[in-house]
Amino acid sequence: MNINSQNVEQIVRQVLQEMSGNSAPATAGSATAPGSIPAKSRAAMLTSLEHYEIKEFPIPELGDDDILVKVEGCGVCGTDAHEFKRDPFGLIPVVLGHEGTGEIVKMGKNVKKDSAGKPLNIGDKVVTCMIFKDDPDITMYDLNKQNVGSGADVYGLIPDDDIHLNGWFADYIVIRGGSTVFNVSDLNLDERILIEPCAVLIHAVERAKTTGILRFNSRVVVQGCGPIGLICIAILRTMGIENIVAVDGEEKRLSFAKEMGATSTVNFKEHGGIEALAGAVKNAFGGYLADFAFQCTGSPVAHSNIYKFIRSGGGLCELGFFINGGDATINPHFDICAKEITTVGSWVYTLRDYATTFDFLKRAKGIGLPMHKLITHKFPLSQINEAHVTNLKMEGLKIAIINE
Numbered sequence: 001m002n003i004n005s006q007n008v009e010q011i012v013r014q015v016l017q018e019m020s021g022n023s024a025p026a027t028a029g030s031a032t033a034p035g036s037i038p039a040k041s042r043a044a045m046l047t048s049l050e051h052y053e054i055k056e057f058p059i060p061e062l063g064d065d066d067i068l069v070k071v072e073g074c075g076v077c078g079t080d081a082h083e084f085k086r087d088p089f090g091l092i093p094v095v096l097g098h099e100g101t102g103e104i105v106k107m108g109k110n111v112k113k114d115s116a117g118k119p120l121n122i123g124d125k126v127v128t129c130m131i132f133k134d135d136p137d138i139t140m141y142d143l144n145k146q147n148v149g150s151g152a153d154v155y156g157l158i159p160d161d162d163i164h165l166n167g168w169f170a171d172y173i174v175i176r177g178g179s180t181v182f183n184v185s186d187l188n189l190d191e192r193i194l195i196e197p198c199a200v201l202i203h204a205v206e207r208a209k210t211t212g213i214l215r216f217n218s219r220v221v222v223q224g225c226g227p228i229g230l231i232c233i234a235i236l237r238t239m240g241i242e243n244i245v246a247v248d249g250e251e252k253r254l255s256f257a258k259e260m261g262a263t264s265t266v267n268f269k270e271h272g273g274i275e276a277l278a279g280a281v282k283n284a285f286g287g288y289l290a291d292f293a294f295q296c297t298g299s300p301v302a303h304s305n306i307y308k309f310i311r312s313g314g315g316l317c318e319l320g321f322f323i324n325g326g327d328a329t330i331n332p333h334f335d336i337c338a339k340e341i342t343t344v345g346s347w348v349y350t351l352r353d354y355a356t357t358f359d360f361l362k363r364a365k366g367i368g369l370p371m372h373k374l375i376t377h378k379f380p381l382s383q384i385n386e387a388h389v390t391n392l393k394m395e396g397l398k399i400a401i402i403n404e
């Protein structure tokens with residue numbers, strides 16, 4: 001038998017596992033010395049509606065292009081909430097979690113660099129972006145690649161297979177060759193957990209810029225102050241846009257919008273009817289309508305309303321409808337034609353947006369925006385069901401699973 005380092009590691013692993021006793025399943029980390037890799041990994045698998053089971057799977061042998069990552073944490077996304085409640089994508093059984101980050105603990109011999117060309121080493125902190133199965137050599141410089149949904153998968157939203165460790169709600173994840181992966185060791189854990197949702201907004205702002213209307217210190221209205229709207233405000237601030245009015249129905253969220261950089265806020269519950277509401281937005285801008293608007297809610301009524309906040313010749317970016325929320329009514333004459341409104345839609349992100357997001361997070365910290373406050377709740381993996389129930393109650397902003 002040819003005993004190479006991999007065999008030795010395997011033997012050590014086996015011995016350690018036997019020492020811990022095979023009768024009870026070993027919890028990840030507990031059966032091994034610090035820093036070494038256990039034989040099995042926990043993973044939270046959504047096995048039926050509103051029910052995760054913590055399962056254990058063997059950590060497979062890595063291929064030459066694969067990376068084993070020890071998960072540090074993962075945000076709970078709106079998409080996870082939809083899956084938890086109704087499984088609209090038909091993924092059950094599935095290990096969810098796509099806003100994750102962790103540390104490289106093992107790499108195949110071909111892995112040398114990340115998708116931006118930065119070196120990758122054991123101990124580096126990484127995030128993943130898309131998996132292009134048909135074109136494994138893709139990098140962020142291939143700008144012709146469009147966003148998720150056009151032939152690309154994402155870890156945490158792919159059906160279960162023999163490897164099982166496909167989502168970030170786990171102790172370990174196996175990143176296979178052909179995935180895009182980024183070395184983000186220069187960002188802290190909270191920042192790394194926020195990369196994925198921030199990339200959605202970086203993409204939206206890039207889409208908005210294509211209208212030519214969004215400029216330094218434009219008047220911008222952001223409707224909806226959940227995590228998406230709040231991150232939108234933060235990005236606008238890092239771009240030198242300081243005249244921002246936030247619209248929402250909850251005072252708690254509106255006051256947070258101010259912390260994130262909104263100049264003033266409008267609570268739509270205090271203004272009956274769209275005329276009064278549009279008047280309040282105009283007042284908040286000192287007597288002007290907005291040059292540009294970001295629609296960050298999933299409410300059709302909110303979509304109908306937002307045209308009334310925008311000046312003639314202004315622009316709109318609609319990014320709130322991650323799922324079908326139904327039809328919205330607008331008046332094509334008043335809302336679009338007569339005012340010459342330029343509208344763009346925005347959906348998810350591209351690889352290039354990921355790289356921009358890393359810079360955004362550094363700049364946000366540089367100008368003192370409290371990004372870390374977006375993560376309002378942290379749960380261990382064992383409480384993943386509670387984390388999702390808390391998310392559904394909409395009491396907090398971003399809920400995160402943080403591994404012990």
Ligand SMILES: [Zn+2]
Nearest residue numbers: 077079099196
């Ligand atoms: Zn997400």
